[in-house]
Amino acid sequence: MSTPSLATSGSLLQLENMELRTLFDGVGAYFFIKNLQGQYLFANQAVCTLFRRPLADLLGRDDTCFFDLQRSPNQTLNDARVLKQAEEIHEREEVYLVGEDTPRVFWVVKVPICDAAGSVTGMCGIATDITHRQRQTQDDIDHSEMLNAVLSNVDAYIYLKDHAGRYLYANAKVLTLYGRGPDDVIGHTDLELLPTDEATRLAGMDQAVLHSGERASAEEIIVDTEGAARHFWSVKMPLKLPGQPPALIGFSSDITELLQLKRGMEQHRTTDTLTGLPNRAQFERLLASRIEAMPHQPLAVLLFDLDQFKYLNNSVGHAAGDEVLKEVAARIDDCSWLPGPTARLAGNEFALAVTGFSDSEGLRRIAMQVQHLLEQPVRLGPQLFQLTAGMGISVYPADALSADQLVARAEAAMFDAKEKGRGRFRFYSAELGAAVAARLSLERDLRAAQDKQEFELYYQPKIDARSGKVAGAEALLRWHRGGQEMVPPVLFIPLAEQLELIVQIGDWVIATACRQLQTWHGAGLTGMKLAVNLSVVQLNDAGLAARVAEQMRRYGIGPDQLELEITESMMMSDPEQAIANLQALRALGVSLSIDDFGTGYSSMAYLKRLPVSALKLDRSFIQNIDQDAADADLCAGVIALAHMLGLQVVAEGVETAPQRDALLARDCDFFQGYLFARPMPVAEATAYLQQAA
Numbered sequence: 001m002s003t004p005s006l007a008t009s010g011s012l013l014q015l016e017n018m019e020l021r022t023l024f025d026g027v028g029a030y031f032f033i034k035n036l037q038g039q040y041l042f043a044n045q046a047v048c049t050l051f052r053r054p055l056a057d058l059l060g061r062d063d064t065c066f067f068d069l070q071r072s073p074n075q076t077l078n079d080a081r082v083l084k085q086a087e088e089i090h091e092r093e094e095v096y097l098v099g100e101d102t103p104r105v106f107w108v109v110k111v112p113i114c115d116a117a118g119s120v121t122g123m124c125g126i127a128t129d130i131t132h133r134q135r136q137t138q139d140d141i142d143h144s145e146m147l148n149a150v151l152s153n154v155d156a157y158i159y160l161k162d163h164a165g166r167y168l169y170a171n172a173k174v175l176t177l178y179g180r181g182p183d184d185v186i187g188h189t190d191l192e193l194l195p196t197d198e199a200t201r202l203a204g205m206d207q208a209v210l211h212s213g214e215r216a217s218a219e220e221i222i223v224d225t226e227g228a229a230r231h232f233w234s235v236k237m238p239l240k241l242p243g244q245p246p247a248l249i250g251f252s253s254d255i256t257e258l259l260q261l262k263r264g265m266e267q268h269r270t271t272d273t274l275t276g277l278p279n280r281a282q283f284e285r286l287l288a289s290r291i292e293a294m295p296h297q298p299l300a301v302l303l304f305d306l307d308q309f310k311y312l313n314n315s316v317g318h319a320a321g322d323e324v325l326k327e328v329a330a331r332i333d334d335c336s337w338l339p340g341p342t343a344r345l346a347g348n349e350f351a352l353a354v355t356g357f358s359d360s361e362g363l364r365r366i367a368m369q370v371q372h373l374l375e376q377p378v379r380l381g382p383q384l385f386q387l388t389a390g391m392g393i394s395v396y397p398a399d400a401l402s403a404d405q406l407v408a409r410a411e412a413a414m415f416d417a418k419e420k421g422r423g424r425f426r427f428y429s430a431e432l433g434a435a436v437a438a439r440l441s442l443e444r445d446l447r448a449a450q451d452k453q454e455f456e457l458y459y460q461p462k463i464d465a466r467s468g469k470v471a472g473a474e475a476l477l478r479w480h481r482g483g484q485e486m487v488p489p490v491l492f493i494p495l496a497e498q499l500e501l502i503v504q505i506g507d508w509v510i511a512t513a514c515r516q517l518q519t520w521h522g523a524g525l526t527g528m529k530l531a532v533n534l535s536v537v538q539l540n541d542a543g544l545a546a547r548v549a550e551q552m553r554r555y556g557i558g559p560d561q562l563e564l565e566i567t568e569s570m571m572m573s574d575p576e577q578a579i580a581n582l583q584a585l586r587a588l589g590v591s592l593s594i595d596d597f598g599t600g601y602s603s604m605a606y607l608k609r610l611p612v613s614a615l616k617l618d619r620s621f622i623q624n625i626d627q628d629a630a631d632a633d634l635c636a637g638v639i640a641l642a643h644m645l646g647l648q649v650v651a652e653g654v655e656t657a658p659q660r661d662a663l664l665a666r667d668c669d670f671f672q673g674y675l676f677a678r679p680m681p682v683a684e685a686t687a688y689l690q691q692a693a
């Protein structure tokens with residue numbers, strides 16, 4: 001078989017490029033190119049499937065191989081009109097494929113391909129199968145509707161241009177893009193149709209394809225009739241015409257939306273959606289590139305977290321809370337004396353990068369200015385809110401060299417500032433770093449402590465003041481960290497509360513205390529009460545009373561054997577909730593006492609509402625009771641008042657006989673302290689109790 005060509009003989013239209021072929025296969029219609037002799041130079045996959053031949057078998061053959069031309073007269077006729085008269089055909093064609101008895105009906109668009117001199121050298125065709133609509137009369141088939149049906153299937157811009165850039169063919173999409181009719185486009189160049197700079201850019205790629213004789217693909221930008229820049233991915237191929245300068249065929253897809261989507265995703269990856277500020281990852285990238293660009297210039301990270309934002313969110317609602325965050329973002333972002341990048345790292349945590357400060361004093365002034373900026377009241381509807389923030393500052397290169405370390409260290413300093421109170425700032429320091437590291441390792445070990453059975457209860461006896469007999473004991477928690485070092489409760493209980501580990505640990509304490517009571521009871525040590533300390537976090541846990549009841553049942557503990565110690569400050573956070581819980585516990589019959597009385601926000605008003613039976617006078621009150629008359633009077637007053645309210649009084653931390661005597665003289669009911677016994681491990685405590693009994 002001779003090599004098919006667009007002209008009578010000779011050169012080949014090479015559409016071997018896979019990418020271009022794939023694009024044609026995707027058009028959802030039959031697409032083909034034939035030469036002047038009617039031989040196929042190209043056919044897309046749809047045509048190959050229709051003819052049941054691979055492309056290689058099809059190229060160079062004409063329609064005698066595929067159609068029963070005798071019974072398909074308008075097929076032959078139409079091709080002749082295109083190839084001989086250079087007409088453009090938009091018509092319905094009824095054809096019989098070889099070996100088929102029923103006709104197929106196609107809507108075809110056939111366009112002549114001309115050379116530079118205007119002579120037809122071949123044709124390009126697109127056809128869609130409308131067999132199922134064949135019963136409709138010709139009249140029914142609205143010409144332009146069908147044309148649209150065909151061309152809207154081709155979701156791409158298809159065009160042929162000659163060597164001088166004149167359009168030989170342009171499909172409807174191209175015409176719409178240019179906002180022109182076919183007569184204004186065919187025979188014209190981009191230079192006549194588009195602004196000069198755009199046309200020059202397009203011509204650049206066209207020229208490259210024509211000169212190299214090779215396909216090219218690239219992104220192109222064309223401003224559409226509405227003035228919007230549209231992005232295209234264009235694939236262009238040379239069309240070699242014998243004895244003629246080469247022409248080209250182009251196929252462009254609009255990728256504008258795709259790019260927008262991609263940009264949106266990029267945006268999402270780098271930006272906090274609420275405030276539009278960079279997010280943490282992006283902030284660290286910006287810092288890193290700043291450091292890389294100017295490694296010798298100091299840079300500070302100011303990181304702040306709004307104080308009590310959770311409270312604000314709960315009281316005014318999340319939508320209003322979001323408004324506050326946006327307002328804060330705008331304040332720091334609009335601030336002309338803060339030219340560095342700003343970011344929202346998380347929740348109510350923001351950061352800014354500061355340069356151009358003279359020394360730490362200069363930086364301190366900037367930090368104060370930022371705080372001042374934040375403290376300007378925010379208006380939410382009729383209400384004005386005053387914000388404060390805890391702020392941490394880290395400095396490159398003194399505190400850290402990498403962006404993420406700088407942020408982490410500023411954050412550590414911020415946490416420290418917040419622990420000290422509202423509206424503070426703190427510079428990162430090596431000591432703080434060490435403290436943070438120590439705290440992190442304490443946290444890690446504390447999380448594992450329960451599984452490793454590192455907790456133990458110590459017991460400190462409570463003495464009846466008048467009889468001198470043991471009335472009970474208080475269970476005190478001990479942590480043997482790493483099996484040896486004993487960490488005092490004041491160091492780990494606040495942490496356990498913060499991490500909310502105290503609920504589980506507290507459950508263990510209650511269960512262990514109940515089991516110990518049962519053991520002592522079995523050993524004949526009856527009639528004593530064991531006190532267990534409760535944390536505020538436990539008190540806010542709705543399931544607490546049920547779990548206490550379960551342990552009491554499990555170990556057969558009567559309500560008169562168990563006492564729970566709570567502190568007054570527990571009432572402050574959520575008094576109603578705490579009181580509800582205490583009432584549930586009281587309903588179980590266990591007694592409640594107020595621990596550390598006199599240290600917190602002592603409020604006799606609360607005392608009256610609480611179902612408590614005892615007060616534990618804090619050690620600081622009785623320390624000087626034997627020497628200081630004012631302290632002694634205060635104790636006497638509290639004891640008298642407590643008795644009037646029907647409460648018993650326990651004196652804590654009794655260390656000396658004179659303290660004991662002074663308390664006894666003022667009618668104190670119970671003593672607890674080193675004078676009688678220290679907190680002891682269970683074996684020692686058991687021996688003590690047995691000997692005292």
Ligand code: C2E
Binds near residue numbers: 476506509535
């Ligand atoms: P607290 O409830 O006021 O416990 C009394 C503290 O005073 C104990 O300290 C005890 O060892 C100490 N103490 C007793 N007598 C004397 C004395 O004569 N002189 C002096 N200087 N101190 C005395 P500890 O065991 O270190 O416990 C400290 C705090 O830890 C407790 O204070 C309590 O608030 C908390 N705590 C201990 N165990 C638990 C527990 O199981 N759960 C909870 N939530 N808190 C606990």
Ligand code: CA
Binds near residue numbers: 474533565595
């Ligand atoms: Ca206590």
Ligand code: CA
Binds near residue numbers: 595618
């Ligand atoms: Ca106490």
